Amino acid sequence: MGSLTGYKYHDRCTQLRLIHLCFAFDLLLFSHGDYISILLMLRGLKIFSSSFGLLPSETKFAIYCSGMDDSEVRRVLRSLVSLEVIYLSGTLAFQFALKIFLLQNVGIMILPKKLLRDVEAICRAFLWKGMTYSSGPGLVAWNNVCLPKKVVGLGFRKVIYWNVVAMGKYIWAIASEKDNLWVRWIHSVYLNNLDWWEYKIPTDCSWYWKRLVAVKHPFKAKIDLNAFAATKYSIKIGHDLLFDHTIKVHWSNVV
Template sequence: MEYCSRILYKVGTLPSFQFHSRCKHMKLNHLIFADDLLLFSKGDYNSICMLMSALKMFAETSGLQMSLGKSEMYLTGMTEDEISRIQQVTGFRIGSLPFRYLGAPMSTKRLKVVNDCEALIDKMCMRVKVVLHNINSICRNYLWHGSYDSNSPGYVAWDMVCTSKDHGVLGVRNILLWNQAAVAKHVWAISHKKDSLWVKWVHSVYINEANWEGYQPPTNASWVWKCICHIKDQLWPMIAINDATQFSIAKTYKAPLPNGLPWRYNKGYGIDFLFLSIDSFFGLL
């Protein structure tokens, strides 16, 4: 699939190829996940023919063929004649929006949480909350009672137990705080404009040329993006201690606030995050 990606990238460098309007800035004409391929272009006959020629070249070279029965195309703002002409050259059936990919709804319109995403979000959040709280609970029970399933309370507040050894306490890792420090890696990646599709997309769609440190998300931004921006505002001094080449979750977690005090878990944000690779957030925004 790497060879397929290189061919499609080459197609994007040709002067006659026209990108989709939302992909032009990043020069994005495809995404590959495992053996799934998503193609993007302007609804232009020549551009689509170029993409199909690239797939044909890949098939002839690798022996891997498209499954037309599992392939669909989604078109908007085009005449019936244009659609018919494109369908003849591709052989794909016409799909309708929204459709689901990996369980998430795909649409050209802003998704409605209640109708489109509520079940998926609830399922993800509940699993993450359970995992994070259970890890903290197991650690707390083992420390005070020597078993993981005790219901007896601890002798000292867990926030105090998790305070750094520099402050004379045990310094046990708080998984909820660690989770926030992990999310902060996304803030750092955006700040240093790392070579990532997700980072490029965020700069293109949300930030543009704005100052990232002082940036505030628009009211219509996604919930995930607002939470990342909140982590930025909350942990910026600790994020800034990382250099441009490498981010350390451990260093961020251990870093004190500017006043020298340890930072505390903010119950409003962060608990619903589990650290993922940067590119994996692309489909959630």
């Protein structure tokens, strides 16, 4: 598509020539937010649908615009209306969810701390009251409940800790230079062959990238880059590395 006259890639997708991502029956399209690029992208989508009988689902269609003039957005929406008429006039075979992103910035969703605290509150309420919500205190402090079984805890994971070690998989993927699209995208947009362990966040980067890089620091304090990259990362390994500093007592197996 990049060879078509007038088409421009999304600003963050130019180097990798990235125009779409597919997940089963979900399709994500990325484009620069100008009318010509969007029109060419939609024409390509029309050819795809006509060839394979896979049409966007009316109920799962969405378009996201950012940094575009209102007049340009209205022009794009008019094109989508005419395109929808073409789709509906044809024979409907299989449908897929279509999301079109016409953005100046692309991000990864990271769970906010408030949501993590709410999830943990539900876990506490269910453990002690068998309910979704409870205002009363638990019988045992939650920090003690979340201790490993080897030191007389129940082995529950603190949700905030779990989120950190889960995000650690991304830190490890970059450190080990995994050959996948996301790592290549991170290198093309942010790192540009810089040393990952010494990398510092630029002031103009996105919120999600700042949050993700911040997760790197506790791992960096515990292990050097080469040893971390050579590890086959898992949630358990990440949790033990960062948060399991307890000493096993001799009677723990009896408990």
